[in-house]
Amino acid sequence: MRVLNFSVNGVPKTVHLEEGRVMLSDVLRDHLGLTGTKVGCGVGQCGACTVIMDKKAVTSCTVPAEKAEGKSVFTIEGLADGGKLNPIQEAFVEAGAVQCGFCTPGLVMRLFALFSENPEADDETIEEELNKHLCRCTGYEAILEAARLSRSKMIARAKPN
Ligand code: FES
Ligand code: FES
Structure with missing residues (x-):
């Protein structure tokens, strides 16, 4: 079992990763329930899974989960301010x-x-x-x-x- 420590929408998170290939999009959706990040192609072509990692837009389906260690990730759930849209x-x-x-x-x-x-x-x-x-x-x-x-x-x- 591997452990991933990073921050999501400003909140520190610790995630226990199963063995094998786990992508950042899997962590966000399956481990953290942040299903606003969509997965379309799964191979970096459609942009649906784009999130921000250390201020850069990345396709989270192409980022191995361990690359997020210590990073700051923002998802669509972190954009609205309370009930007010960005x-x-x-x-x-x-x-x-x-x-x-x-x-x-x-x-x-x-x-x-x-x-x-x-x-x-x-x-x-x-x-x-x-x-x-x-x-x-x-x-x-x-x-x-x-x-x-x-x-x-x-x-x-x-x-x-
Ligand atoms: S799901 Fe298409 S680029 Fe990630
Ligand atoms: S894919 Fe339906 S609004 Fe863009």
Whole structure:
């Protein structure tokens, strides 16, 4: 039995891992019950499982659990502030960029990592990041609009009143 110590959404966690191959997405969903992180392809192609690890967006289905040792991981469950949605989540709703919602947590986490590092990321940079994700329902334009709206909202939030 292996032991993993890391922090998830600001809370220290200790997880006992079974032998064999265990990925970060398995730990989040199966051990910690954080099922907001979705698993689609399982091989790093669709972006559904994206979370933030030490401030970088990662596809958690490709991160062996032991790589998270001592790291700080944020998932979609850590974004909302109490009952209040994060500005990026609000933007997806307002832009009509959510249908089945399967791809949404990963997209939101990817954009949160991007705008946290670069609040004024240009459209080309945003499109590069969105290209790491697949959505079978909503369509690229609505997601791009949500991403632009997210940028405006994150900038507005960062400004002092
Ligand atoms: S489930 Fe991880 S990238 Fe598709
Ligand atoms: S909203 Fe259904 S996969 Fe994107």
